[in-house]
Amino acid sequence: MISQLAAQRHIPKSEVLRNLVDRGLVSIGAKTDDDYLYELVQRAVKETMQPQIERLAAISAKAAHISSAAFFMGVYSATRDRSPAEQRQIEEVASSARSLGIQYLKLKDRDIDAFIQNGVKTITEDDFNE
Incomplete structure (x- = not known):
């Protein structure tokens, strides 16, 4: 399996082993990896914020809809009679x-x-x- 990973990634087996050990240490918290932690935090924030983003987008779409209706109603009222x-x-x-x-x-x-x-x-x- 390590040989296959090394062949797929075109890197030596020793580097594959180092990468696996590093990922394992980071995942159990024995070693900090800023990129890994950044990705975890970013994913958590995105998952938390996504419903609010979608809610704000829906509110914005409704506001645009009612605003355009008001605009056309204003034009209609102004041109009437x-x-x-x-x-x-x-x-x-x-x-x-x-x-x-x-x-x-x-x-x-x-x-x-x-x-x-x-x-x-x-x-x-x-x-x-x-």
């Missing part, structure tokens, strides 16, 4: 807002205040240019 020209103008602003939302999701920089100010300026300039 308006003239066709006003409806087009509202729909154009809503389209600009959607585009800005997509751009924001693609941002690497988290400076939301500057992004919002520029977005409002863009929408406002579009209104004045019409």
Whole structure:
């Protein structure tokens, strides 16, 4: 068996034996191996955190769903009982807002205040240019 491991790994039998002894000593706690301990801790943390990560992802998806429903309800409410020209103008602003939302999701920089100010300026300039 040791010969097979050595042949598979292309290392001498003595190195296979050293590795097996080291792993055995680490597993019983007689020797510390930082990489092994790191892997154990990392696995334990991941197993502990995974349910919370999935829960937060589900909450985020629900928030995105209700937010989009609110956006479209707002557009519907704003265009209701308006003239066709006003409806087009509202729909154009809503389209600009959607585009800005997509751009924001693609941002690497988290400076939301500057992004919002520029977005409002863009929408406002579009209104004045019409």
